Amino acid sequence: MKIGFIGCGNMGSAMIGGILKNGVFEKNEIIVSNLTEEGSRRSQEKLGVVTTLDNCEVVKNANIVILAVKPQFYEEVIGEIKNFLTPQHMIVGIAPGKTLAWLEEKCEQPLKVVRLMPNTPAQVGAGMTGACVNDRVTEEDLDQILAITNSFGRTEVVPERLMDAVSAVSGCSPAYVFMFIEAMADAAVAQGMPRKQAYQFAAQAVLGSAKLLLETGMHPGELKDMVCSPAGTTIEGVRILEKNGFRSAVFEALQGAADKGKKM
Ligand SMILES: NC(=O)C1=CN([C@@H]2O[C@H](COP(=O)(O)OP(=O)(O)OC[C@H]3O[C@@H](n4cnc5c(N)ncnc54)[C@H](O)[C@@H]3O)[C@@H](O)[C@H]2O)C=CC1
Numbered sequence: 001m002k003i004g005f006i007g008c009g010n011m012g013s014a015m016i017g018g019i020l021k022n023g024v025f026e027k028n029e030i031i032v033s034n035l036t037e038e039g040s041r042r043s044q045e046k047l048g049v050v051t052t053l054d055n056c057e058v059v060k061n062a063n064i065v066i067l068a069v070k071p072q073f074y075e076e077v078i079g080e081i082k083n084f085l086t087p088q089h090m091i092v093g094i095a096p097g098k099t100l101a102w103l104e105e106k107c108e109q110p111l112k113v114v115r116l117m118p119n120t121p122a123q124v125g126a127g128m129t130g131a132c133v134n135d136r137v138t139e140e141d142l143d144q145i146l147a148i149t150n151s152f153g154r155t156e157v158v159p160e161r162l163m164d165a166v167s168a169v170s171g172c173s174p175a176y177v178f179m180f181i182e183a184m185a186d187a188a189v190a191q192g193m194p195r196k197q198a199y200q201f202a203a204q205a206v207l208g209s210a211k212l213l214l215e216t217g218m219h220p221g222e223l224k225d226m227v228c229s230p231a232g233t234t235i236e237g238v239r240i241l242e243k244n245g246f247r248s249a250v251f252e253a254l255q256g257a258a259d260k261g262k263k264m
């Protein structure tokens with residue numbers, strides 16, 4: 001086995017999905033640990049990877065170990081596995097607030113440490129991941145990590161001080177985007193559109209807008225202005241969004257998420 005996941009819930013399975021789809025590793029090169037037999041059975045059925053109920057088995061069998069449990073379980077899990085870690089291991093944290101220094105300290109030995117902040121669109125190969133590494137991680141190690149994260153979307157290597165911003169702007173933001181889509185669809189349903197169709201229209205509009213921005217490189221304000229005809233329908237909606245503090249609400253939400261990460 002080459003890569004191991006401790007925990008295989010939403011984020012772990014989304015990452016593994018991309019890795020398998022792009023052939024970065026074969027199923028028999030991936031080991032995951034679960035808390036329960038039921039979890040193991042689900043990982044086997046859904047992903048076909050090797051499973052165990054023993055977190056230490058992951059460390060014994062894989063050089064790259066991804067900690068894919070909720071942040072509050074990090075300390076307990078590291079306590080369990082630390083005696084099996086070697087200088088050849090790369091320990092990868094994906095939780096907000098768990099810094100490179102914190103991970104190194106809890107592992108109680110000099111180690112290669114990586115921090116990633118992926119997001120759930122990884123599940124469909126459209127993820128955005130922020131990455132930073134400690135100074136024991138070589139260029140070759142980093143290339144290996146990037147091959148993994150690029151298999152489920154885009155990756156940017158950033159200074160560690162930006163990881164809370166990454167967490168807010170791409171780690172958490174899918175939740176806010178889904179709230180936006182849901183609200184738009186509710187409004188379309190109120191206008192008489194069937195719900196399923198409303199999700200299609202709303203989601204495709206969000207997907208297309210993001211693609212337009214990324215592919216043209218144009219300023220979002222300019223792209224917004226292209227939609228707003230004088231005395232038209234869109235600018236009326238813009239007026240109402242501004243009146244209701246739309247931009248400020250988004251700003252505060254991301255600020256809150258980033259601040260929370262700093263405290264974790
Ligand atoms: N869900 C998301 O959008 C994102 C999550 N993350 C981070 O990814 C990590 C995992 O989050 P999710 O996948 O959303 O959580 P999740 O709850 O869906 O998955 C965690 C899995 O770990 C298992 N688990 C719990 N304790 C364990 C233990 N001691 N040993 C082995 N397995 C154990 C649970 O049974 C569960 O299957 C978190 O640290 C989170 O902050 C990062 C970016 C985005």
Ligand SMILES: O=C(O)[C@@H]1CCC=N1
Pocket residue numbers: 095096167171172
């Ligand atoms: O809220 C969480 O735990 C994770 C971190 C980034 C997105 N979701």
